Amino acid sequence: MNSINLSDPFSLSNGQIIKNRLFKSAMSEQLGDKQHNPTRGLVRLYDSWAKGGIGLSVTGNVMVDRSALGEPKNVVLDEKSDLALFSEWTDAGKKNGSQIWVQLNHPGKQIPKFLCDEPVAPSAISLGRGLEKGFNTPRALNETEIHEIITKFAISAMLSKQAGFTGVQIHGAHGYLVSQFLSSRHNQREDKWGGSLDNRLRFVLEVYRAIRKAVGDDFPIGIKLNSADFMKGGFTEEESMQVVEKLSDNGIDLIEISGGTYESPSMMGSKNKTEPVKESTIKREAYFMDYMEKVRKLVSTPLVVTGGFRTAPAMNEALNTSATDFIGIARTMAVDPDFPNKLIKNPNYGMSLTVPTTGKPALDKIGMVGLVWYEHQMWRIAAGKKADPNLSALGVVFKTILSAGLHAFKKRRA
Template sequence: MKNQCNIAYLLIKKYHLKACMNAINIEQPFTLNNGHLIKNRLFKSAMSEQLGDKLHNPTTGLVTLYQRWAEGGIGLSITGNVMVDRTALGEPKNVVLDEQSDLALFRQWASAGKQNDSQIWMQLNHPGKQIPKFLCSEPVAPSAISLGRGLEKSFNTPRELTENEIYQIINKFATSAKLAKQAGFTGVQIHGAHGYLVSQFLSTRHNQRDDQWGGSLANRLRFVVEVYRAIRNEVGADFPVGIKLNSADFMKGGFTEEESMQVVQTLSEHGIDLIEISGGTYESPSMMGSKSTAEPVKESTVKREAYFLDYMVKVRKLVSTPLVVTGGFRSAPAMNEALSSGATDFVGIARTMAVDPDFPNKLIENPDYGMPLTVPTTGKPLLDKIGMVGLVWYEHQMWRIAAGKETDPKLSALGVVFKSVLGAGIYAFKKRRA
């Protein structure tokens, strides 16, 4: 009996040691397949900073902001979306990177983001038809189909792209990537989520072409594959290239989970370095925490803080490409649990970084640390919606950091709306996002 107990004890001890050895936490470094080392598993997902100047170059505020985030302990920062075409802006103060850009300003931005052994990748984007009316009278898209759910009032119906224009846009992505590398950014990320142009090509709801760019999934994913190939041609095999993809659009007739997995597999086969998963579009904004107003986030999802982890578990069985899951994470225990599950290699965080740029350091120093976020509100739901409080409140926090100030978790939502009106006038109440 004593021997049996000893054997049982040894087996339990062996299992416990093995479990500890397999445990992964946020402070552990990660080496990409191309040899690039990222110092920890914390990944700042893209947020729109709206800190471009009148010529759509970076401002000194962006330099200050990303240096502060680097000092705060982040392993890898993804910039807010940088547009590849200055005639196609998603928002008024977008940064654009093309042959007309001032590379000296971009070099300062990249240098700031690389402080404290951090990495900074530039997110490259084309909005397609997600351009507000006051910025563009005739946007372009895979097909001449307007946005739905009332958004057509603020966003013009697009013109269908010609094949020659498609190739021109692909070349613009490649040019921007080449310039990002020259400026010192340590990688680039293709924005293929949230209803922008790459996402529009992937969705049967928005892409109803009858040529080689539409119809079957093989045709619909041709655009993103060609964008990736063109970028890889310009930057070489050793420069990191990632993508942000939707797990699904969560809309009838849209991009499905099964299609998303096929796109992930295809890009993985082509050698993409890192895949970040989010979900939804601005017509159905699950990236804000809910697939739809009729389908709230499940309680089990809220508890583990990961909106798209179920999807990641399925994807991990299909590809070995490094993965990032973004959406909902607020505490170190939930992040470490997600990493140890093997479903993801990095944890994407965003709004917590806008409120506290030292969030990564605090997570690493204290394995029990967490920072719940309250939803900013003016107390008037209609004003919250019109004033886009859920967006501009976090922008104002980033602007404080960019100005060298401390953030203010108690910042008045009503005050934010008032300042937005003073700063932007009538445009403050015009839709900037689809």
Template sequence: MNPINISKPFTLANGQVIKNRLFKSAMSEQLGDKQHNPKSGIAKLYQRWAKGGIGLSMTGNVMVDRNALGEPKNVVLDEQSDLSQFIEWANAGKQNDSQIWMQLNHPGKQIPKFLCDKPVAPSAISLGGGLEKGFNTPRALTEAEIYEIIAKFTTSAKLAKQTGFTGVQIHGAHGYLVSQFLSSRHNQRDDKWGGSLENRLRFILEVYRAIRKEVGNDFPIGIKLNSADFMKGGFTEEESMQVVQALSANGIDLIEISGGTYESPSMMGAKNKSEPVKASTIKREAYFMDYMVKVRKLVSTPLVVTGGFRTAPAMNEALSTSATDFIGIARTMAVDPDFPKKLIEDSNYGMPLTVPTTGKPALDKIAMVGLVWYEHQMRRIADGKNTDPKLSALSVVVKTIFSAGWHAFRKRRA
């Protein structure tokens, strides 16, 4: 038998073939216009990634409710959207036999103050860790509003299929609304949507089932899920595994594993601000492989692990364990759109990433240089330019302030 490696195709249960095991995980492109339709440059960006050899591209989070934005330049897909621009985006992402799925999201209470006075959440509990300064305390959703949000997810999925996207992914990680429902820290409801884990996972199961009923069995539905929140009283690893099993039993097509929230950003590689990335994690380049090994024993649903991968040998080693079926990559794609092609052509290829810095740690933190630097690289591709690995971090900060002011650096998604 030939060993599994990143170049091998994968066939989902519904028969859809993904040409290789490389999965572009979602990154926030910040390429929505004032009406929250995708700018034309987003099609150029995804066309470039498709030509670069990626098997499956996941879009940045597309919001299901235009009154609930996580960021000012979010794209929204609903009945008011200009579908022609989504069709252009989908067609671009399908070139070179690539797949393009749309990530669907609702931020819940993770909406910056300057975008919303009173956000909604499962319970009226504010974000902690100092984030309450930038995010307003939410009000608890009524049951009728919960069903309205489920309907919005369903509408967005229907329109994604209609406009040519080849699948959808529900964003259930990083502290957004689905994640809030799953967490006993943030969901303290006393009705059927809160309390026990069975009740707390009801929201995601209802979202999934409603989408499935709308799009049918042949259209793939995935989810991005936290392995844990890494917070006291939050969503635990054991609970996460139970949610994975429930989703698998209901027929979900693909599960991407991440972790953490704004309050504890483990998707960046550490479980909290004071805990460094473990040496074993650095060696194999994957942040969540320990979890993947455990969950693979529980389900046969195709899995994706994202976070930390930089070299072909580490990716192929992860696949050889069968703990994951796809390798999620993100920032490397923003720096080099041809990264997938190079990995497949050279089994020893790797691309270490340097951390962009202005040289002033305090400014780096305030200006979120580790995020906006990569957004500027994506914007260069969207404008038809080549990326610039030597792009000055300080120039990026200056350009961002000039174009959007300091609001651009308010806490945003990862």
């Protein structure tokens, strides 16, 4: 049996060929303009990533509803969008034979207070673990509103195809609206959209089906899902596997696995403070490979595992377990856009990432240093500069808080 290498192409069921097994997972770039269209910076950033050798890039979360923004500078794709600007973005992302898919998202209740007085969610349940201080308690969606949001996903997908994206990904992870519907912790509805898992997964299935109807059978649709929420009473690993099976049965083209929410951010490296990363996980460099091996026994749908990979040997080893078809990378791309080229050229290549810190753990948490430091690296690339591995974490936090503070005093334009 021949071994699989990072450089090997992969053909999806619709015939679309992805030139290698390296998959840039979504990172929030925060590079939308005042009308929430893509900026020239986004074009420059994805041009760099395409030239850097990535097989498939997934954009940062693009919102389907401009009245529901997760962050101030989100890009929105709807009937008011300037598709010419989106086409410039997709043209850049398709250079060098790369694919670019748009990640479509609705934040649900994960909208900061300064952006929205009354967010919506499956149920009127606030975020916990102190996050309720920065996020307002949501209002429960009614039946009509649920169908309106499903339609918005479909419209955004149709427009993304027109703009030149080569696929779409539904954001069903990290505690956003799709994830909220799936979680019994956040979805306590008593109608057909809540209760049993069959009811809780109805929303994501209807979103997928509406998108499929809008874009046709030949346009790839993927999804990013949590392996679990790692929260008491939340979305479990067993439930996640059932959702994967159901989506696979319905013909979804690609499934990316991550994990966690704002309340329990395992996507940032560890499930919680008291449960350290396993030694086996450290060795394999992958946070969710144990889960992937179980899922592979259930479905043949192409899979992506994201989180933790740093070296070519570990990536190739993961591919040769057959538990995943693609290796998801993100932060390494923010530090070095040429990372894929280096991995493919040198089978022993690797990158070590230091954990950015202000030196004050409380400030690191408040400032979300583990996310915004990489966001600032992307801004540097977008501005035509090189990423800076020595960028000051304290300076990054100061700039981020200052920016958020200014937005808090502005009336939302969207």
